[in-house]
Amino acid sequence: MIESIRQLSPCFWARLAGALYLLSIVTGLTGALVGSGHESLADAANLTGIVCYIAVTLILYGIFKPVNKILSLLAALFSLMGCVLLPLTQMHLATLPINPMVCFGVYCLLIGYLIIRSEFMPRVVGVLMALTGLGWLTFISKPLADHTSRYVMALGLLGEGSLTLWLLAMGVNTERWREQAMRPVAHP
Numbered sequence: 001m002i003e004s005i006r007q008l009s010p011c012f013w014a015r016l017a018g019a020l021y022l023l024s025i026v027t028g029l030t031g032a033l034v035g036s037g038h039e040s041l042a043d044a045a046n047l048t049g050i051v052c053y054i055a056v057t058l059i060l061y062g063i064f065k066p067v068n069k070i071l072s073l074l075a076a077l078f079s080l081m082g083c084v085l086l087p088l089t090q091m092h093l094a095t096l097p098i099n100p101m102v103c104f105g106v107y108c109l110l111i112g113y114l115i116i117r118s119e120f121m122p123r124v125v126g127v128l129m130a131l132t133g134l135g136w137l138t139f140i141s142k143p144l145a146d147h148t149s150r151y152v153m154a155l156g157l158l159g160e161g162s163l164t165l166w167l168l169a170m171g172v173n174t175e176r177w178r179e180q181a182m183r184p185v186a187h188p
Contacts, residue, residue, distance in 0.1 A: 010174055010178075011171035011177075013063060015168060016059060017060055017167050018165070018171075020056045020059070021052070021056045023052045024053045025160065026049075028046065028049040043091055053079070053083055054079075057107075060075075063177070066177065066180045067114045067118045068114060072114060075107050076107075078106040079103065079107040085100035105134070105137035108129050109129075109133030112128070112133055120172040120174075121166065121172055121173075128159040128163070130159075131159055132155055132158070135155040138152055139152075
């Protein structure tokens with residue numbers, strides 16, 4: 001059974017990542033909109049979104065590994081770190097010296113770079129993801145994040161939304177993905 005899972009096409013995995021990404025966005029927005037008065041529902045929505053984002057992270061690691069294994073792994077580690085830290089802050093279980101969105105900023109920057117370097121996805125999606133990453137990095141400074149959050153959220157929706165829609169609608173160019181996967185390991 002594990003071997004049959006491994007043999008699924010990269011386009012299948014990309015579309016699955018797109019579906020899970022969409023679910024993550026929808027549940028995250030639901031958690032944010034439900035807010036106070038319905039903390040249990042908001043927490044459940046946020047946790048569902050995080051679980052979906054973890055799955056997206058792992059799938060995208062596999063998809064972008066042929067582009068650059070080290071950067072794909074580094075991106076996944078930053079995303080997973082953000083996925084661990086975000087619920088801790090959302091549920092007020094820990095006070096952190098850094099906003100978890102910074103982890104997602106690094107993740108989006110790296111994924112954007114990997115998309116740009118890939119031969120199986122459009123570069124414009126990579127540029128939008130890199131811009132999204134720069135936006136999330138504004139959360140390094142609370143005053144800056146407070147001042148720009150409305151714009152950063154819109155940029156985040158544009159960048160991550162475009163990647164989500166591309167993955168859902170088009171997946172990846174399987175032939176080009178396989179060609180890139182057959183080449184020797186690339187370095188940054």
